Amino acid sequence: MRFTLRQLEVFLAVAHHQSISRAADELVMSQSAVSGSLKELEQKHSAQLFDRVGKRLQLNELGARLRPSCEALLVQAAELEQEFTQQRRASEIRVGATLTVGNYLCVELIDRYRQRTGEGRVHLEVANTRHIVRELLDFNIDLGMIEGEVQHPDLDVIPWQSDELVCICAPAHHLAATGELGIDEIGEVAWILREPGSGTRQTFERALRGYLSQLNISLELQHTEAIKRAVQANMGVSCLSRIAVADALKRGDLVELAAPALDLHRQLYVILHRQKYLSAGLRTWLAVCGVAPR
Incomplete structure (x- = not known):
């Protein structure tokens, strides 16, 4: 075998950090030792695993293809070592x-x-x-x-x-009295939503595909708890997972708005x-x- 497990550890650390110095810090090795180990691994196999871009190392096509196998081999080696020593270490x-x-x-x-x-x-x-x-x-x-x-x-x-989103508002919001969000009101209310790229936002936009141009989005926040607080302060309505708002609905801090025209179910x-x-x-x-x- 023309490689060692330590060389594979070095390869994976450099692939993760794209930096010799940061890989050395993680492995508690000198930069020269990390650089030498990586160089020896490449030379023994006449293979280049990284493209050198200035001081940064970018994993190339061969390196990307070998990375999963190297990681799997190290995990299996660790499990084998535990078996040899008959230790049941925490996973x-x-x-x-x-x-x-x-x-x-x-x-x-x-x-x-x-x-x-x-x-x-x-x-x-x-x-x-x-x-x-x-x-x-x-x-x-x-x-x-x-x-x-x-x-x-x-x-x-x-x-x-399975999960579902629910539309919510504050008890003081004018829609709370009816407990329903109709088609005509979708474009009239101020919406407080999760940021683009979130699964909640993705489900919301799919359900309102035909009404997106009508939406009045007043706030976009990355945290569900912040959205709940903004809605409780009557700054607008929102649409969040029932999992996230169940306790607030039970306490009466938020009011669920039925939206029969919208399919808010998701996986x-x-x-x-x-x-x-x-x-x-x-x-x-x-x-x-x-x-x-x-």
Whole structure:
């Protein structure tokens, strides 16, 4: 074998950071040691894995093709080492979740995961759908849980569970008395919405496809809780996941507006890179979510 696991670790760290110095910091190595290890790996195989652009290293086509296999090999090597030493170390996974899933569903999932794995650790990153997809494609996270619809040849998109959006307003809003949002009122009210790129915004725009030009969007906010507070302050109406507003509706802080003309149902998804190795930790997480691995 003409490579070492350490050389693969160096390759993956440089691919992630696109920088020798930042890879050296992560691996607690000198920059010269990282550079030498990468150079030896390339020379032994007569292969160039990066394009050098100034001080930045950009993964080339060959490097991008080898990256998933190298990552999978290192994960399997770590699992094998645990078997040799007969240690059941905590399984660590990196999960990326969109805001509704991350803020309102993932805590319970993490608790169930820890119960199954003992002290299994979950590194949770919460962002919008567009960001989670980018992180998954770059192998910065192991798995994504999203609200938006995604189509990409490198991703497995697995239906997880159903959800629906609801239109909401403050108890003091003039629509609260009727509890309904009619077609004529869609263009009259001030809307407070999630930012473009979020799954919630994607579902909302699909439901209002024929009325988008009529919308009066007064605010676009990245955080669901901020939107809820703005709506409670009677700054406008919004459309959010029922999961996110259930408690506020129950308390009476918000009022649901029926919108029979709009289809606000959607699907939540688990997404995986097609070349991602399914470690024991990932398989356990999928089981906790009730999702069958591919």
